[in-house]
Amino acid sequence: MHGGVRYLEQGDIPLVLEALRERGLMHRNAPHLVHHLSFIVPRYQWWEGPFFGIGLKVYDALAGKLNLAPSHLLSREETMARIPNIEAEHLLGGVEYFDGQFDDARLAITLARTAVHHGACALNHSRVTGLAKTDGLVSGVHFTDVETGTDYQVKARVVVNATGIFSDEIRLMDDAKAQRAVQPSQGVHLVFDRSFLQGDSAVMVPHTDDGRVLFVIPWHGKVLVGTTDTPMDHADLEPRAMKEEIGFILRNAARYLARDPEEKDILAVFAGQRPLVRPPGKDGTATKAISRNHEVLVSDGGLVTIVGGKWTTYRQMAEDTLDKAITLAGLEDRACVTENLQLHGWRSPNAEPLPDWLAVYGSEAADVLALVQEDASLGEFLHPRLPYQMVAVVQAARQEQARTVEDVLSRRTRALLLDARAAIESAPKVAVLLAKELGRDKAWVEAQVAEFTELAKGYLQPES
Numbered sequence: 001m002h003g004g005v006r007y008l009e010q011g012d013i014p015l016v017l018e019a020l021r022e023r024g025l026m027h028r029n030a031p032h033l034v035h036h037l038s039f040i041v042p043r044y045q046w047w048e049g050p051f052f053g054i055g056l057k058v059y060d061a062l063a064g065k066l067n068l069a070p071s072h073l074l075s076r077e078e079t080m081a082r083i084p085n086i087e088a089e090h091l092l093g094g095v096e097y098f099d100g101q102f103d104d105a106r107l108a109i110t111l112a113r114t115a116v117h118h119g120a121c122a123l124n125h126s127r128v129t130g131l132a133k134t135d136g137l138v139s140g141v142h143f144t145d146v147e148t149g150t151d152y153q154v155k156a157r158v159v160v161n162a163t164g165i166f167s168d169e170i171r172l173m174d175d176a177k178a179q180r181a182v183q184p185s186q187g188v189h190l191v192f193d194r195s196f197l198q199g200d201s202a203v204m205v206p207h208t209d210d211g212r213v214l215f216v217i218p219w220h221g222k223v224l225v226g227t228t229d230t231p232m233d234h235a236d237l238e239p240r241a242m243k244e245e246i247g248f249i250l251r252n253a254a255r256y257l258a259r260d261p262e263e264k265d266i267l268a269v270f271a272g273q274r275p276l277v278r279p280p281g282k283d284g285t286a287t288k289a290i291s292r293n294h295e296v297l298v299s300d301g302g303l304v305t306i307v308g309g310k311w312t313t314y315r316q317m318a319e320d321t322l323d324k325a326i327t328l329a330g331l332e333d334r335a336c337v338t339e340n341l342q343l344h345g346w347r348s349p350n351a352e353p354l355p356d357w358l359a360v361y362g363s364e365a366a367d368v369l370a371l372v373q374e375d376a377s378l379g380e381f382l383h384p385r386l387p388y389q390m391v392a393v394v395q396a397a398r399q400e401q402a403r404t405v406e407d408v409l410s411r412r413t414r415a416l417l418l419d420a421r422a423a424i425e426s427a428p429k430v431a432v433l434l435a436k437e438l439g440r441d442k443a444w445v446e447a448q449v450a451e452f453t454e455l456a457k458g459y460l461q462p463e464s
């Protein structure tokens with residue numbers, strides 16, 4: 001959840017302002033999921049102190065009242081105390097600033113649950129296969145329940161297409177001649193043991209060898225290093241890291257860490273694709289230069305599509321999209337309330353701190369612990385190398401719409417992303433407990449374990 005130090009360097013002040021504001025709102029509305037994180041920019045050249053020091057003061061100022069904490073210069077000794085394993089050779093000092101950190105999947109679940117409390121109906125494992133039209137205008141969608149294979153049609157006054165990198169597929173269902181609006185850009189992260197980054201601060205590498213920034217970040221007890229920005233010619237549901245991307249991250253991280261991370265140290269590697277707005281007529285534009293702004297498109301048939309943007313600005317993206325949808329549907333124009341809406345599980349940031357795996361449940365943590373009190377076996381850990389207890393599986397099935405082992409190990413817990421081998425080893429016991437919760441049989445358990453293991457192999461270190 002960041003304002004975007006890199007966007008500041010690119011001079012995109014309106015985007016930075018918007019993102020810093022949203023970062024502040026999120027910290028207020030979901031303090032159980034979004035917290036401050038200290039970032040340190042190490043300084044190895046004399047000019048980096050004034051350059052980054054002044055730049056980050058501007059960043060503070062742009063955040064205004066919603067700034068998390070002021071940035072400041074650190075001496076060489078202070079920098080080494082905060083990041084004991086920073087590369088010490090030629091180190092002059094650092095600049096510390098603050099941004100927000102969150103868990104994307106937990107926020108997505110929280111948002112879905114908040115929406116349901118407010119009257120929404122949220123279906124997962126349902127694929128839109130076509131649009132229904134009346135007099136040339138979009139009037140609903142056809143979709144398939146992927147679990148049962150049953151097809152359905154639902155009527156709607158407005159259909160919003162918020163399918164990220166797949167937005168163009170849905171737009172083509174509406175208009176076979178629609179021009180591509182999305183440019184997928186791939187980003188890869190590598191995960192390492194926490195010993196590679198001691199201390200509680202993250203490292204921000206301001207200049208990689210392709211002119212980007214790289215982050216080394218503590219996350220759920222491991223270290224996350226990334227990312228890359230590779231233009232892709234098509235959207236991929238399960239993108240895979242390329243060898244060059246892994247090499248790029250290892251090479252650049254090694255420049256700043258005293259102990260160089262190697263391929264054999266990788267606990268997990270994962271890739272994602274950003275749905276960037278495709279600049280019209282500029283096919284060759286490097287994706288790192290494409291703005292992270294969002295756009296709401298309305299087709300002649302009345303399909304509303306949201307493209308671009310970033311997680312940090314999701315609330316503003318939703319507000320802009322809904323404003324268009326309200327007009328199209330002829331609904332009463334009401335003011336948006338999400339700026340001050342506490343999300344599901346809101347828990348005071350001043351309350352007693354909880355262990356990391358429990359904190360994401362916010363005010364529901366007590367219910368989760370009560371399940372363990374009823375059945376002590378739910379207090380067992382999924383795996384010695386993972387922070388999660390078995391109760392997370394039950395909670396995921398009962399409260400968080402988890403339907404598969406992958407849902408539990410990738411998007412309710414983050415086991416797959418933290419340690420892919422440990423996740424594979426946990427899959428059988430997760431499948432058995434999930435089957436009990438969902439009323440599934442032995443054949444389902446076997447199929448789920450096989451399916452998950454196959455998928456998870458793509459998250460292992462390359463030579464495994």
Ligand SMILES: Cc1cc2nc3c(=O)[nH]c(=O)nc-3n(C[C@H](O)[C@H](O)[C@H](O)COP(=O)(O)OP(=O)(O)OC[C@H]3O[C@@H](n4cnc5c(N)ncnc54)[C@H](O)[C@@H]3O)c2cc1C
Pocket residue numbers: 001002126127128129162163164165166185186187188227228271272273274275308309310311312313
């Ligand atoms: C490597 C990387 C790093 C990033 N870092 C940051 C960061 O630090 N900060 C930040 O703010 N943002 C960051 N982003 C950007 C952010 O993650 C994306 O902008 C955001 O996830 C896109 O969300 P979305 O909802 O538009 O798309 P998605 O999250 O892709 O959601 C689209 C959904 O639509 C569903 N869907 C697709 N087709 C269909 C269909 N036919 N029927 C039903 N459902 C369908 C998909 O299953 C998916 O669930 C990063 C992105 C990447 C890849």
